[in-house]
Amino acid sequence: VMVWLRRTTHYLFIVVVAVNSTLLTINAGDYIFYTDWAWTSFVVFSISQSTMLVVGAIYYMLFTGVPGTATYYATIMTIYTWVAKGAWFALGYPYDFVAVPVWIPSAMLLDLTYWATRRNKHAAILIGGTLVGLSLPLFNMINLLTIRDPLEMAFKYPRPTLPPYMTPIEPQVGKFYNSPVALGAGAGAVLSVPIAALGAKLNTWTYRWMAA
Secondary structure, rough: OOOHHHHHHHHHHHHHHHHHHHHHHHHHOOEOOOOHHHHHHHHHHHHHHHHHHHHHHHHHHHHHHHHHHHHHHHHHHHHOOOOHHHHHHHHOOOOHEOOOOOOOHHHHHHHHHHHHOOOOOOHHHHHHHHHHHHHHHHHHHHHHOOOOOOHHHHHHHOOOOOOHOOOOOOOOOOOOOOHHHHHHHHHHHHHHHHHHHHHHHHHHHHHHHHHH
16 A cells, blocks of 8 residues: 555656646746747757756656656646646637747657666766757647747737737847757757756655655
8 A cells, every 4th residue: 555655646746847847848948838929939948848858857767767758747747738738729819829838859869868878877867857848849849830920829819828028029030040949949959958967866865865
């Protein structure tokens, strides 16, 4: 009974943290993304989303020692954000007003790295972290291309929570970034590795806390 209770509590803990990390992405990358600043925000969004995903996903993957936990974590984040999308839709906003970030494929690559290297923590940090940073901007751009014009969404349906001085301004698309996917992937790949290392280090602190 104690083993079952500990296991159930553990997975509930993952659910709670995944839900909280989804709430954090609202601040870090704005899950109603691209509707405020469209393409010019893509690089910042890519970095914040890839690092936010990798720190939690690798923490729980290494904590359980089970390849697949990262995907489980990303799935919870995705479901929770789809619920938020449904809530906005129920309020009368168009279906494309909220574009749900694509976390799952990148988390699957992290799981695959951990599994293919026979649960090697350092390989998960270096290779897995790099793959998450490289892949997330690509998947998100593909996702974005399937929805209606983000600028149309921004100007027809401005966010009700925005103060007047934050009203969207037409961005100079392409003025600063020739390729937002390449720049987001490059910066994300570099930054996701140390953030993955931080996620792995959190296990040490967790074990110490559990032993106290």
